Amino acid sequence: MSASATGEITAQQPGREVDAVVVGAGFGGLYMVHRLREMGLTVQGYESAPDVGGTWCWNGYPGARTDCEGYYYCYSFDPEMLQQWNWTERYPTQPEMRAYFGYVADKLDLRRSYRFGTRVEAAVFDEDSGRWHVRTEAGERTSATYLITAVGILSAPNLPNFPGVESFEGQWYHTAYWPEEGVDLAGKRVGIIGTGSTGVQAIPLLAEQAEHLTVFQRTPNYVIPARNRPVSQQEMDEVKARYDEVWAKVRRHWFSFPFDMANMLAGSTEEEERTRIYEQGWANGGFPFLFTFDDLLFDPVANESAAEFVRTKIRAAVEDPAVAELLCPRYPFGAKRPPSGTGYYETFNRDNVALVDVATNAIAEITPRGVRLADGTEHQVDVLVFATGFDASTGALTRMNIVGRDGRVLADKWAPGPSTHLGIGTHGFPNMFMITGPQSPFTNIPPCAQNTADWIAEAIAHLRREGATRMEATEAAEQAWTEQITAIAEQTLLTAGKDVHSWFTGTNVDGKAAVINVFFGGADKYMDICEQVAADNYSGFEITTTEPAYAR
CATH class of the missing domain: 3.50.50.60 (FAD/NAD(P)-binding domain)
Known part of the structure; x- marks a missing residue:
């Protein structure tokens, strides 16, 4: 990618070609890389932090710790990891979370798929090739069929803008x-x-x-x-003995x-x-x-x-x-x-x-x-x-210079507020998938991120089985989803505090559109909806088989 004289971001010939680029090495990104590699896809991961953990790698301020208990603030996909790992505190500190991510990365050999300390400068969809061209601040260029963002809800700091x-x-x-x-x-x-x-x-x-x-x-x-x-250790052993019950309850709970x-x-x-x-x-x-x-x-x-x-x-x-x-x-x-x-x-x-x-x-x-x-x-x-918080939900994505079909810049599209289908796809950005993107649930993040990564992996597998080249949220579907999450929020008291500066509504960031950024219908209902969309042949997504221009 390069910037034209007018400031427009355009595509350049990529240096390396892979099946998928994954941005982020937190809960969603690490698991996504693992799933895609299991499917036999080539993957390039990028993470701006120096190591795995995403937000938990960066946030080392005094007192930093989770506000969900460790035994369910973790992955559930690997029974062996659940039995091997022991949490030492009810609410793990940031160093313990970093240790956990390191354990997962080592066990699954995930670091080899990443460039750490590497920030994505731009990602542009090239319509001729049907591929995403990704460029880092260091100048590395990669092209991929699929662009998957796992940048987290709270990862783009709201930096101070006080005069002086x-x-x-x-x-x-x-x-x-x-x-x-x-x-x-x-x-x-x-x-x-x-x-x-x-x-x-x-x-x-x-x-x-x-x-x-x-x-x-x-x-x-x-x-x-x-x-x-x-x-x-006794408490941990008791939890490990009933993990099947734990995860079954997580799946049925409003907040996971x-x-x-x-x-x-x-x-x-x-x-x-x-x-x-x-x-x-x-x-x-x-x-x-x-x-x-x-x-x-x-x-x-x-x-x-x-x-x-x-x-x-x-x-x-x-x-x-x-x-x-x-x-x-x-x-x-x-x-x-x-x-x-x-x-x-x-x-x-x-x-x-x-x-x-x-x-x-x-x-x-x-x-x-x-x-x-x-x-x-x-x-x-x-x-x-x-401690001025984050440009939540959208900030990490709109700062990345993502350009979809017809030169549409994601930050421009979302200036009036985000619009997505399921918080996973957005119209005009083919083969781009978001894990815990805007308009997805505010919930206990690891179970939801893992569930969404599974959904994306299965969607990609479906595309490959069908010989399809593109999957894109329809405009009608994202309009319906935006209306649905807004209607749900208006049934709650979340919008009642008009003077409350909340990242739920974007009002904690000066100049940001004041709209609901989060699905408040419950994580359990959200996962039900996602499963139904997949069962309905990915309703709300347009799936096409389009021969790329270079092959004609």
Whole structure:
């Protein structure tokens, strides 16, 4: 690919030809490479990180760990791996996740199919050859029949755009690019901007390391205690003995958890019993608190009961009533991803921690010495940490310069919001498949990524059996899918918090279209739909046998 005088990205003769290019070496990418190689296809993988793990290779900030328990935040396709691997904590840390990915890559010899530390600069569909031409920033060129992106939902950092960042005389870091060797914060005044999932995990540890920590909060969060702890070998053995049951439950669960749905409605449960169930969920900890009742995302009264329960816990944990109220969210519980934390609210009782509300007094600029607010107040810091999240769902794809048929640039097509069929294909981009693409479920990622990779592998196998050359989502199908996910979201309270800056709706990124980016109909229903589409001869996809121009 090259850029023309007008800036248009065009195709050049590729250097190497393979059957498939896979972008990403996280859960989806690694498994996709494994499946395609099993099918006998030649594969070239690219990963911008220095090793396997995708997001888990990059995000080494203090406190980084999963918010799903390790025993079901993993692959399920290989019984031997399930029996061999032991998780050491309920919620694995980033180093443990990196170790897990390394174990998988070594066992399946996956690294040989990848170029690491290699970012894809552009991918262009060449209509004459019917192939994707891929170019890396280093200038390597590869062509492939199939382009498969496995770049993750949360992998394109939302970098700070505050005026004056370049003038700051101290050190600044984005949590997604935390130095592998760590950062020495002893004796430093530290400021952190952002209180999403990343900030919630990092803030307690930064407070322990820094001389003083200033937390700049725009939107408070409903933080559920993680209740993290070591996992004994006995517990692991018990899980391993019932893994068939675990994965069967995962497949049937709205969020791909190995639990039964509550089958209870908060709105029709007596207050005393409802509070008892909330207390039990709070004591157990973690994301499943969201599923203590089945109506929390649909019934405003039920939702407010859960929201007020959490606010009561915040007020009990935080000693200063004024600080506690600043930490209490006022939007629907679940309208932003509710993170799991350890000692988060208690951190604000420390003498060396200050909470600054930038919802009512916004950040005006970064100065050489710190952060200046709209009213002129300046907070001096030595180190700035930006926990400003990600350009979720679409960002990693729109930044890749993907060009489909007729020179259509994906970023331009999706400027008003993403449009896909199943979150897997998009019209105008033949033989391009997305794993956990925009408009796919927000769920426990590994099971969904594995399921989608299986679907893509089987679709490619179908094309090869039929002698077909192209598979492309139809415009009608992606319009119907977009309407469906929007209608589902509008039945929930996810769009009720109009002032909530959430990556669910793209409103956490300035200038991004405010639309639903996620399928909220349940991971179980999503997988059912995908299976039915395949059974219906891949309905919603146009499959063609087109002789390439060079063969005519």
